[in-house]
Amino acid sequence: MSTLQPIRVTVWGEFRHEKNNPEVTAIYPDGIHEAIAAFLRPNADFSVRTAWLDQAENGLPQDLLDQTDVLVWWGHMAHREVSDEVVARAKSRVLEGMGLIALHSGHYAKIFKALMGTTCSLKWRESTDKERLWNIAPAHPITQGIGEYFEIPAEEMYGEPFGIPTPDELLFISWFTGGEVFRSGATWQRGHGRVFYFRPGHETYPTYYHPQVQQVITNAVRWARPTVCIPDACPNAAALEPLPEDPAAAVRPTQGFR
Numbered sequence: 001m002s003t004l005q006p007i008r009v010t011v012w013g014e015f016r017h018e019k020n021n022p023e024v025t026a027i028y029p030d031g032i033h034e035a036i037a038a039f040l041r042p043n044a045d046f047s048v049r050t051a052w053l054d055q056a057e058n059g060l061p062q063d064l065l066d067q068t069d070v071l072v073w074w075g076h077m078a079h080r081e082v083s084d085e086v087v088a089r090a091k092s093r094v095l096e097g098m099g100l101i102a103l104h105s106g107h108y109a110k111i112f113k114a115l116m117g118t119t120c121s122l123k124w125r126e127s128t129d130k131e132r133l134w135n136i137a138p139a140h141p142i143t144q145g146i147g148e149y150f151e152i153p154a155e156e157m158y159g160e161p162f163g164i165p166t167p168d169e170l171l172f173i174s175w176f177t178g179g180e181v182f183r184s185g186a187t188w189q190r191g192h193g194r195v196f197y198f199r200p201g202h203e204t205y206p207t208y209y210h211p212q213v214q215q216v217i218t219n220a221v222r223w224a225r226p227t228v229c230i231p232d233a234c235p236n237a238a239a240l241e242p243l244p245e246d247p248a249a250a251v252r253p254t255q256g257f258r
């Protein structure tokens with residue numbers, strides 16, 4: 001893929017808390033997905049659109065997924081309402097090369113759980129903890145511009161144990177005022193696609209306006225862009241070179257073989 005092609009980003013939001021909870025509406029009047037899209041759009045190398053749960057096919061018809069390089073996912077209260085068919089087609093797209101960025105309560109999204117294959121459970125507490133995210137991979141593309149650590153003044157607590165498979169790369173560890181720690185930024189390769197989980201983003205806090213949170217997600221979009229798109233296939237393959245006419249010759253040990 002040419003580097004001149006913009007990265008086609010789809011920001012998917014559940015878009016329910018923002019309609020049902022005035023506290024959330026006040027922070028994200030156009031939805032969390034639009035707040036995320038708003039800081040991604042100014043990047044000239046991105047082409048950004050949004051989708052949400054209550055649209056037809058949960059906002060993710062096949063043609064839109066086929067034109068998505070990186071899918072950003074925020075969901076919380078209605079994971080079960082995402083159809084299994086939509087989850088299956090999104091998973092197939094990751095396996096063939098699409099990037100997935102799962103945010104906050106997206107740890108329990110069907111698509112994330114399907115790609116992880118584990119419980120993805122964790123400890124949680126809605127309170128007024130401060131979160132300090134330690135950057136433990138300062139050379140990684142996703143942590144560029146972040147510094148040694150950054151803080152979010154108030155966030156929901158997520159604590160270990162986090163039921164994920166051991167990450168390919170662990171980028172952030174969070175500490176919370178209550179004493180817990182959490183693997184808050186982690187990557188996995190799944191098929192030909194890249195997956196990044198990033199913890200912050202509880203709906204009652206203005207976390208997606210935080211400059212370093214925005215920087216991490218922006219960096220992650222660039223990191224997660226596909227390098228290939230290889231649809232699944234399981235072909236019967238013709239030989240590349242002539243095969244021996246005598247089948248026994250194919251299994252006869254070569255001279256010197258012991």
Ligand code: ZN
Binds near residue numbers: 104201202203
């Ligand atoms: Zn939350």
